[in-house]
Amino acid sequence: MTTTAAERRLWAAPLPVTVAAVSAGLIALIVAGLATGVGQGGAISDPGPLTRWGLPVARYAHHLAMATAVSAAILAAVAIPFRTGPRNRQDRQAGQEHPMYTRAMHIAMAASVVWTIAALAVLVLTFSSLSGLPVSADQGFSEGFFDYTLNIATGQAWLSIVLIAGACATLFAAVRRPAGVGCVAVLGLVAIVPMAMVGHSAAGDGHTAAVNSLGLHLLGVVVWVGGLIALALLAPQIAYTARHLSARDQGGPEILGTVLRRYSVLAGLALVTVAASGVINAELRITSFGELLGTDYGRMLVVKTAATLVLAGIGFAHRQWVIPRILASTRLLWQLIIVEIALMTAVIGVSAILGRTPPPVPESLPPDATPARLLTGYDLPPEPQLSNFFTLWRPDWLWVAVVMFLAIWYVRAVVQVRARGISWPLTRAVSWLFGLSVLLWVTSGGPAVYGMVTFSGHMIQHMTLTMVAPIFLVMGSPVTLAMRALPVRSDGTRGAREWILWLVHSTWSKIVTHPIVAAVNFAGSILLFYYTPVFGLALEYHLGHILMTVHFLLTGYIFALVLIGRDPLPSRPPHFARVIILLATMVFHAFFAVALMSTEQLLQPDWFGNMGHGWFPAIEDQHRGAELMWGLGEVPAVLMGVIVCIQWARDDRRETKRLDREAERTGDAELEAYNEMFEQMSQGRPAAGR
DSSP states (O other): OOOOHHHHHHHHOHHHHHHHHHHHHHHHHHHHHHHHTTTSOOSSOOOOHHHHHHHHHHHHHHHHHHHHHHHHHHHHHHTSOSBOOBTTOSOGGGSOBOHHHHHHHHHHHHHHHHHHHHHHHHHHHHHHHHHTOOSOOOHHHHHHHHHHHHHSHHHHHHHHHHHHHHHHHHHHHHOOSHHHHHHHHHHHHHTHHHHHHSSGGGSSSSHHHHHHHHHHHHHHHHHHHHHHHHHHHTHHHHHHHHHHSOTTBTTOTTHHHHHHHHHHHHHHHHHHHHHHHHHHHHHHHOOSHHHHHHSHHHHHHHHHHHHHHHHHHHHHHIIIIIGGGTTTOHHHHHHHHHHHHHHHHHHHHHHHHHTTSOOSSOSSOOTTOOHHHHHHSSOOOSOOOTTHHHHOOOOOHHHHHHHHHHHHHHHHHHHHHHHTTOOOOHHHHHHHHHHHHHHHHHHHSHHHHHTTTOHHHHHHHHHIIIIIHHHHHHHTOHHHHHHHHSOOOOSSOOOHHHHHHHHHTSHHHHHHTSHHHHHHHHHHHHHHHHTSTHHHHHHHOHHHHHHHHHHHHHHHHHHHHHHHOOSOOSOOOOHHHHHHHHHHHHHHHHHHHHHHHHOOOOSSHHHHTTOOOOSSOHHHHHHHHHHHHHHHHHHHHHHHHHHHHHHHHHHHHHHHHHHHHHHHHHTSHHHHHHHHHHHHHHTTOOOTTO
């Protein structure tokens, strides 16, 4: 690839050009702040201009630095070769560290340091804003600040972000392997959780939908914006690679097109996530067209939406026109990237002010809120009936997104596999899609609605998550399908296929899929969950509820995978051992259910005892939930037992056919030798070979 003098000048100084593009966000922040009056002092208490303007600026710097750090690590882990060694060498780790990989790690480390400092600034300035105290070294400010960080939810959230950012900054300096870098990137993404828990989405109606949609929105923004900034800062190494590495090396002259295509896939998914989650969150904050144009919040939302549409158009131009003609339009590519960064940072600048602007919908619950609304954030549903479990819906947008992504991916993978002439049983596809439908129902349908107000509803949700949905998902064999559908990378990078293989063969996988560990985790977690404060945390806190759902689903999936799955595992127990494990867990479920039916002590009385529905006594509902646990646990267990027996019989028939073919090929030599050994022993002669 040849480069012009103008392009080399642009590549030689990416930082000033990128900083200039990022400055557009600061300009947008100042304009939005002046338009909404954020910079004006309050009538009752005024923390001072440092806090009024410093807080949105610190938020702006925080968002950009976090996005850049995490996205640079993601690119290093999935899109950039680790080494420069020859492609055909057996040991691909023999070459030197790829210059683009080194640059990406430097970007991630530097950005994470800025992220840590900005998060700390947000923590201090947020306290100053909420307390109305100017930032100072006075004892009163210090005492209030430490109480805020230790005892107030917003302070705890931002303190956790500071700790995560600091941990990422340290680990990026110490970890070099792609596997470790990928794990640190996941740790960085965890910071999205406390960010989604504070702000406009943390209070008021629609709490669950608002928090989940905001979390998805932040995830899309991090990948989209941070990826572009990281690409701009990687420009010098991209030019160096194009000029100095040969086509035989990993990450040679074609690396620019390769990285852009891979980023384009991530950016496309991020765009859909940002757009969909933004619409959902706006619908919760804006209730009429008049509020959209007649309030500061609504007008800034319109500006943000318009800029996002322009960015989507530029991204479409990248994918359709620029990337396919990369050899002829390299300069145009970088110009579009710089323009896109300027627009994106402007959107983030507006968002920083948007977070300081009260939405039209009140953020606090009404004074006459019912006990159920105070506890769950929602009014009581109708009295539970069987039909209500299938007609009532409250979309949990996190799980809606997960289900939609997995369904689309699976169908697309099946189409790709069949197009290459590889057969894939239709029953597996039906099983996978049905399992996803069950997962969607249990997280957004009646079980999710009643699971927060009654113990029996919670138990339906629990047992469906851990015993019903995993059976159908496991029978879909998603890992086997992924191995057949996903392309194999030969350029030294790790794509989805390589990461799946790494996970399957990892030490962690060997531990959690061990039959004893899987069974103990599946059964023992029930005791730990219901007879410790974990149950109360899962009911009271949104994050606890998400972790509960993930845990139940994963433990059930791993247990079913060990017993009836066909996907590859580090080791799989023999069939008779599977039957024993299944019988043991059935006995444990029955024992736990009977014990729960016999007790008169109410679990989580502060929650279920104060719901105020008046339908039935809470202890009676707990006994009903124990009965449901027994039924919903034993029926799927029997189904798994039937599947294990069928697989056992099929594997025995397959082994018998193999032995018959072997006997026909060798003239039954093994059996003849066995009989001859016994004949020699009966005649008192030593057997041959002894």
